[in-house]
Amino acid sequence: MYIFLIAAAICLLVAMTIKKLRQGGNCCGEHEATAKKVCVSDTDLSHYPYRYEALIEGMVCANCVRNAENAFNSNDGIFASIELRTKTAAIYSKHRLERRDAAAMLENTTYTLTGFREVEE
Numbered sequence: 444m445y446i447f448l449i450a451a452a453i454c455l456l457v458a459m460t461i462k463k464l465r466q467g468g469n470c471c472g473e474h475e476a477t478a479k480k481v482c483v484s485d486t487d488l489s490h491y492p493y494r495y496e497a498l499i500e501g502m503v504c505a506n507c508v509r510n511a512e513n514a515f516n517s518n519d520g521i522f523a524s525i526e527l528r529t530k531t532a533a534i535y536s537k538h539r540l541e542r543r544d545a546a547a548m549l550e551n552t553t554y555t556l557t558g559f560r561e562v563e564e
Contacts, residue, residue, distance in 0.1 A: 478506060481513040483522045491522060491535035497545055498558030499530050511554050518548055 502508055508525045511532070515523035520537035534545065542559040549556055 478509045478513060480509060481516040483516050486522060488522070488535055491520075491537055493536040493539055494562040494564065495534040495536065495540060495545065496558075496560055496562050497532040497534055497556055499525065499532055499549070499554050500557050501552075501554040502527060502530055507554070510552055511549065514548050514552050514554075515545075521548075 499511055502511055502525070505527065508527050512523055512525050515521050515532065515534060522535040523532050525532045534540070542556070545559050546556040
Protein backbone atom coordinates (compact mmCIF):
# COMPACT_ATOMS: atom_id res chain seq x y z
CA MET A 444 0.00 0.00 0.00
CA TYR A 445 2.78 2.44 0.92
CA ILE A 446 4.66 1.65 -2.28
CA PHE A 447 1.54 2.54 -4.27
CA LEU A 448 1.23 5.92 -2.49
CA ILE A 449 4.91 6.72 -3.03
CA ALA A 450 4.69 5.79 -6.71
CA ALA A 451 1.55 7.93 -7.13
CA ALA A 452 3.27 10.90 -5.47
CA ILE A 453 6.31 10.55 -7.74
CA CYS A 454 4.09 10.36 -10.83
CA LEU A 455 2.22 13.46 -9.72
CA LEU A 456 5.46 15.42 -9.19
CA VAL A 457 6.77 14.36 -12.60
CA ALA A 458 3.50 15.38 -14.29
CA MET A 459 3.52 18.78 -12.58
CA THR A 460 7.15 19.39 -13.59
CA ILE A 461 6.44 18.48 -17.22
CA LYS A 462 3.39 20.76 -17.26
CA LYS A 463 5.41 23.67 -15.86
CA LEU A 464 8.21 23.15 -18.39
CA ARG A 465 5.74 23.02 -21.30
CA GLN A 466 4.02 26.22 -20.18
CA GLY A 467 7.30 28.04 -19.78
CA GLY A 468 6.78 28.58 -16.08
CA ASN A 469 9.43 30.45 -14.15
CA CYS A 470 9.83 32.12 -10.80
CA CYS A 471 8.29 35.36 -12.07
CA GLY A 472 4.85 33.84 -12.56
CA GLU A 473 3.77 30.64 -14.22
CA HIS A 474 1.94 32.32 -17.08
CA GLU A 475 3.75 35.66 -17.14
CA ALA A 476 5.29 36.50 -20.49
CA THR A 477 8.97 37.32 -20.63
CA ALA A 478 9.44 41.03 -20.04
CA LYS A 479 10.26 43.10 -23.11
CA LYS A 480 13.74 44.57 -22.85
CA VAL A 481 13.99 48.33 -22.33
CA CYS A 482 16.51 49.45 -24.94
CA VAL A 483 18.92 52.20 -24.00
CA SER A 484 19.53 54.53 -26.94
CA ASP A 485 23.08 55.47 -25.87
CA THR A 486 25.19 52.38 -25.19
CA ASP A 487 28.55 54.11 -25.64
CA LEU A 488 30.13 53.68 -22.20
CA SER A 489 32.44 56.65 -22.76
CA HIS A 490 29.34 58.87 -22.46
CA TYR A 491 28.77 57.69 -18.88
CA PRO A 492 31.29 59.29 -16.52
CA TYR A 493 30.03 57.46 -13.39
CA ARG A 494 30.15 53.72 -12.84
CA TYR A 495 28.62 51.82 -9.94
CA GLU A 496 28.39 48.24 -8.79
CA ALA A 497 25.22 47.12 -7.07
CA LEU A 498 24.33 43.85 -5.37
CA ILE A 499 20.72 42.83 -5.88
CA GLU A 500 18.89 40.07 -4.03
CA GLY A 501 15.76 38.27 -5.14
CA MET A 502 16.68 37.42 -8.74
CA VAL A 503 16.65 33.74 -9.67
CA CYS A 504 16.12 33.59 -13.44
CA ALA A 505 16.78 35.46 -16.69
CA ASN A 506 13.35 37.08 -16.53
CA CYS A 507 14.20 38.47 -13.08
CA VAL A 508 17.39 39.95 -14.55
CA ARG A 509 15.42 41.51 -17.41
CA ASN A 510 12.93 43.04 -14.95
CA ALA A 511 15.69 44.50 -12.77
CA GLU A 512 17.65 45.81 -15.78
CA ASN A 513 14.46 47.41 -17.09
CA ALA A 514 13.94 49.12 -13.74
CA PHE A 515 17.34 50.80 -14.11
CA ASN A 516 17.36 51.33 -17.88
CA SER A 517 13.98 53.06 -17.93
CA ASN A 518 15.64 56.06 -16.24
CA ASP A 519 17.27 58.80 -18.35
CA GLY A 520 21.05 58.76 -18.31
CA ILE A 521 21.32 55.20 -16.94
CA PHE A 522 22.68 52.09 -18.66
CA ALA A 523 22.78 48.90 -16.58
CA SER A 524 23.54 45.25 -17.12
CA ILE A 525 23.23 42.48 -14.55
CA GLU A 526 25.08 39.21 -14.05
CA LEU A 527 22.66 36.68 -12.53
CA ARG A 528 25.34 34.31 -11.24
CA THR A 529 26.87 37.00 -9.01
CA LYS A 530 23.65 39.06 -8.62
CA THR A 531 25.74 42.09 -9.51
CA ALA A 532 24.64 45.06 -11.59
CA ALA A 533 27.06 47.27 -13.49
CA ILE A 534 25.35 50.66 -13.57
CA TYR A 535 26.68 53.39 -15.83
CA SER A 536 25.32 56.87 -15.26
CA LYS A 537 25.58 60.29 -16.84
CA HIS A 538 25.05 61.87 -13.42
CA ARG A 539 26.17 61.06 -9.90
CA LEU A 540 24.02 58.54 -8.02
CA GLU A 541 23.57 57.78 -4.36
CA ARG A 542 22.54 54.44 -2.91
CA ARG A 543 19.03 55.75 -2.26
CA ASP A 544 18.69 56.65 -5.98
CA ALA A 545 19.51 53.10 -7.08
CA ALA A 546 17.21 51.65 -4.39
CA ALA A 547 14.39 53.91 -5.60
CA MET A 548 14.79 52.56 -9.15
CA LEU A 549 14.07 49.06 -7.81
CA GLU A 550 11.21 50.23 -5.60
CA ASN A 551 8.42 48.85 -7.83
CA THR A 552 10.07 45.45 -8.22
CA THR A 553 10.45 42.48 -5.90
CA TYR A 554 14.25 42.89 -5.79
CA THR A 555 16.32 44.43 -3.02
CA LEU A 556 19.47 46.51 -3.30
CA THR A 557 21.86 45.04 -0.74
CA GLY A 558 25.09 46.71 -1.77
CA PHE A 559 26.13 49.80 -3.74
CA ARG A 560 29.49 51.38 -4.43
CA GLU A 561 31.10 53.69 -6.95
CA VAL A 562 33.73 52.02 -9.12
CA GLU A 563 36.83 54.08 -9.77
CA GLU A 564 38.20 53.60 -13.28
